[in-house]
Amino acid sequence: MKKILCNKQYSGFVWHLIFTLPFVGLSLLFLQFTQGTTWFLISSVLRIVFGTGVLIVAGRLFELAPTEIISNKNLRSALLAGSGFLLFFLYVIVQVVSGVGRLTGLTVGIFLTKVLLQQLTTGFYEELNYRFLLLEGLKYTANTTRHKLIYVFASSVLFGLVHCIPSWDTYRFLTTGAIGFAFAVIYVKSGNIVLPMVLHFVYDFLIHIAAFVQWRPNPVYSGICDYSDIAYVVMFMISLVILIYTPRRAKKKTK
Numbered sequence: 001m002k003k004i005l006c007n008k009q010y011s012g013f014v015w016h017l018i019f020t021l022p023f024v025g026l027s028l029l030f031l032q033f034t035q036g037t038t039w040f041l042i043s044s045v046l047r048i049v050f051g052t053g054v055l056i057v058a059g060r061l062f063e064l065a066p067t068e069i070i071s072n073k074n075l076r077s078a079l080l081a082g083s084g085f086l087l088f089f090l091y092v093i094v095q096v097v098s099g100v101g102r103l104t105g106l107t108v109g110i111f112l113t114k115v116l117l118q119q120l121t122t123g124f125y126e127e128l129n130y131r132f133l134l135l136e137g138l139k140y141t142a143n144t145t146r147h148k149l150i151y152v153f154a155s156s157v158l159f160g161l162v163h164c165i166p167s168w169d170t171y172r173f174l175t176t177g178a179i180g181f182a183f184a185v186i187y188v189k190s191g192n193i194v195l196p197m198v199l200h201f202v203y204d205f206l207i208h209i210a211a212f213v214q215w216r217p218n219p220v221y222s223g224i225c226d227y228s229d230i231a232y233v234v235m236f237m238i239s240l241v242i243l244i245y246t247p248r249r250a251k252k253k254t255k
Helices: 002-006 011-031 036-062 075-081 083-099 108-140 145-162 170-190 194-210 219-225 228-244
Strands: none
Touching: 002 011, 011 036, 011 108, 011 145, 036 108, 075 083, 075 170, 075 194, 083 170, 083 194, 083 219, 083 228, 108 145, 108 170, 108 194, 145 170, 145 228, 170 194, 170 228
16 A cells, blocks of 8 residues: 555656545535535635645655645746647637627625635645646656656546536646646646646636626637637647657767
8 A cells, every 4th residue: 555655757647536536526515505605715725625635744754845746947948838828818808809899797705715716726736636646747757758758648537537527628727738738748848736726727717707798799709719729739839849849969979
C-alpha cells in the first residue's frame, strides 16, 4: 500500500481519485438538498477544504512546502506556454463584447457566491487537483515527449470527464478537456501553478457573467460565434506544439 500511495511517479493519480470521488459524491449529495446561494457557498467550502487537502498531501508526497507549490515562478515561460489559451481567451472577450447587451437576473447574492467566490475556489481546487497533483510526477520520469503527452492527456481526459457529471455531454467533454490541456501545458513547461489558477478564475468569471447577459444579435457577433469550434482547435493545436517543442540548447564552446 505504501508503494502505491508514496511513489512520486504515479501516486498523484491515486491521490487524485482519493480526493475527486468523495468531492463529487458530496457535491451531488448537497445538490439534492440545497440550491441557490446556499449551494454556491457549500460548493465553495468544499473546494477550499479539498483543495487544501490536495495541497497538504501533495506537499508531503513531493516534499514541497505550500509556498513552493503555489508560486508565481517562471512567469515569462508560463505566459509563453499559455499562448494558446491566451489567444482563445482574446477570442472569447471579442465574442462577448460584440454581442453583450444588458444583464438580467444577476442578484448581488448570486454574483458574490456563484460568480465570484465559487469561481475563485474552483481555480484553487481544480488547478491543484487536476494539474499539480497529476502532473508533478512527470518530473520523476524520463520526461520525454511521450511521457509529457501521456501525463497531459490523462490530466485533460480526467478534467473533461468530471465536467460531464451527472450527464454525459460529448461537446462539453471535448471543449473542457481542451482548456484543461492548455492549462496543463502551462504547468508542465513552467512549473507555475499560479498563472493557471488566475486564468482559470478569470475565464470562469467571464463565462458565468455571460450566462446572465441578454445578447444583442448582430452580424459581427453571429459571425464570431460561427468560429467557436475553430477557436478551440487552434488553442489545442498551439498548446500541443508548445508541449512537444524542445528548443535546442546552445552547445558549449570547447576550449
